[in-house]
Amino acid sequence: MSEIQFEIDGSIVTATEGMTVLGVAQKAGIYIPTLCHHEKLEPFGGCRLCIVEVEVKGWTKLVVSCVYPAEKDIIVRTRSEKVDRIRKTILELLMAHAPDAPELVKLAKVYGADKDRYEKDPSFCIHCGLCVRYCNEVTGKNAIGFVDRGINKEISFIPQIAAVECNDCKQCFPLCPTSYLQAAFVLTQALAFPSAVNSGPETGE
């Protein structure tokens, strides 16, 4: 496979065809913040936090590094005034939904994001899709999915599947940056299969 060389933050990096800019950076030990990226999952490009500046033949553009393919001779800048400003706004928008999510709080310090800049809409889920995609791509159980779209988009467990699969799995739980997933599960359980909460597996009746 052909090797591709390009520049990230002043250092020359080597990639093979098909790698993303984020993948190359991570391999080279260069940090780019991410929220919706997971090494076991297909690139998603949902949170836009991994945005970077790319210079191609003298033209600079902003790209989402977790889905942008590595290209020969491009120049990548992982931090610039513009990139930082965009990340700050993204964080502020997300914090209108999940002001106390630890990962967001940590990143907000770095980028000077103000969690109170936008009016609060405590929906908690930030649509990173980690839970949905993990359940789909890794465990293959498909117990959880998105419903609706735009500002009404939500995660939703399929009760019939969740009732039999989730209690013994819960692999997606630690992935959620906001704990909304756990809350949604408890709610689904209480509403749709409450018997599974109280009776242990050996209660035969």
Place this chain on the structure above:
Amino acid sequence: MDTIMELDNIDRIIDKHHGEASALLQILLDIQSENRWLPWEALARVSERLAVPLNRIQHIATFYKAFSLVPKGRHRVHICVGTACHVRGATRILDTVEEAIGIKPGETDLDLNFSLETVNCLGCCALGPVMEVDGKVHGKMSPVKTSQVLKIYE
């Protein structure tokens, strides 16, 4: 028509599309138009026959406004509240309908007779305020006329 669709009917629709996963959207549309809404059992059947996970079908069925996951009435009432109809008194028409059927936009009455929806323009502003029932346009509505039109469908 029954509110819960027979599995045979669903299978017939699926067979028409050769049970192919790529025809998912068309199958859902066919069920929607025959049954006016998509019962959970129907989605589960489609998922099983097409080998498409239920969570994907649920996402698609909730994504497009053409689908409904709750029962819809036999008659679909659309009240235009676009600018032209609005200034000609669409709110009074809407009020009349809400009062007569006892439901708000987005809802269906208990007898499954009417579903009410507001729309933003039906493309015939000169006839405003406009009300559409089952695709038939009723123009230049007044509260009195509105009640009369609804009577036809009761």
